[in-house]
Amino acid sequence: MIIKQVLKKNPFIFRTYQKYKFKKIRNICKEHKNMNVEEKQKVIEKEYFNRIHESINWKTPQKYTEIIQWRKLFYKDKRMTNYSDKILVREYVKDTIGEQYLIPILGEWQSFSEIDFNSLPSSFVLKTNHGSGTNIIVKNKTELNYKTAKTLIDGWMSIDYGYRYGLELHYSEIDRRIYAEKYIDLSNSSVEDYKFLCFDGKAHYCWVDVDRGESHRRNIYNLEWELQPWGQEKKNTDNQIPKPQNFDLMVTLAEKLASEFSHVRVDFYNINGQIYFGEMTFTNGSGYDLIYPRKYDWELGKLWKNYKNS
Numbered sequence: 001m002i003i004k005q006v007l008k009k010n011p012f013i014f015r016t017y018q019k020y021k022f023k024k025i026r027n028i029c030k031e032h033k034n035m036n037v038e039e040k041q042k043v044i045e046k047e048y049f050n051r052i053h054e055s056i057n058w059k060t061p062q063k064y065t066e067i068i069q070w071r072k073l074f075y076k077d078k079r080m081t082n083y084s085d086k087i088l089v090r091e092y093v094k095d096t097i098g099e100q101y102l103i104p105i106l107g108e109w110q111s112f113s114e115i116d117f118n119s120l121p122s123s124f125v126l127k128t129n130h131g132s133g134t135n136i137i138v139k140n141k142t143e144l145n146y147k148t149a150k151t152l153i154d155g156w157m158s159i160d161y162g163y164r165y166g167l168e169l170h171y172s173e174i175d176r177r178i179y180a181e182k183y184i185d186l187s188n189s190s191v192e193d194y195k196f197l198c199f200d201g202k203a204h205y206c207w208v209d210v211d212r213g214e215s216h217r218r219n220i221y222n223l224e225w226e227l228q229p230w231g232q233e234k235k236n237t238d239n240q241i242p243k244p245q246n247f248d249l250m251v252t253l254a255e256k257l258a259s260e261f262s263h264v265r266v267d268f269y270n271i272n273g274q275i276y277f278g279e280m281t282f283t284n285g286s287g288y289d290l291i292y293p294r295k296y297d298w299e300l301g302k303l304w305k306n307y308k309n310s
Helices: 002-009 011-033 037-052 064-074 078-084 089-096 146-157 169-173 247-258 295-303
Strands: 105-109 124-128 135-138 178-182 191-199 202-210 217-222 263-271 274-281
Touching (some): 011 146, 037 064, 064 295, 078 089, 078 274, 089 247, 089 274, 124 146, 135 146, 191 274, 247 274
Antiparallel strands (some): 191 202, 191 263, 263 274
């Protein structure tokens, strides 16, 4: 906590720390990229055991989390790369459910130095298209520390996220871009997003994240909006979360986007009834998030019947 406070108060120290961290990550990625399949399996097995405390059955995976490990190394589908690309996926969303569910893009660039900040509004969100958590929320452009923003963006753009610790290899082929999205004010909503777990084109569960910046909690509901007796990584909220407006429409939209895949997680924002597409995730939590009680890891695995085919 003390380290975080120091970093926040001293931008120079923060940037120095980030540069060190990015260099370390690049070295890890380089090491992983030079490994053969057997060596990659060992890396995944080690991380899986550290997080899940169990071994992986590579030959006949049955648990949801271990099927994800199999998918990361052995399943190849160019669509996983294209639809994990936060820019390219927009064309699929537009063609499948409509452009009205997309947050408008204000510009896209190949490097930070190309960004014309004068052309951007006072509020926006800077993102990269190839990673997770690679975004800078700018509520007031005049307060943006450009040196710090450049350090973060340059660092993110230097990372091949397919070869980080998770070895989600389909991210490696994404053509890296920076883009600015219209700022959507979530201040009047404690709910950040709704994530639908879809199998064979059918939504089965919706997980809801709240207070991600402070005390991150997560509830998982079925399609009748009944709180489930299992969770993924995070604890439940203290109070029930109301069923969102247009929930049935979100289910319909998620199933349309998921229709071609044996499994995908489809994320939406729902702000006062206005639905916005978030992302599609093919390796949920990199398969390292603990499903508890443990029997539900097997139950989810049973829903993933055709994992070798699509």
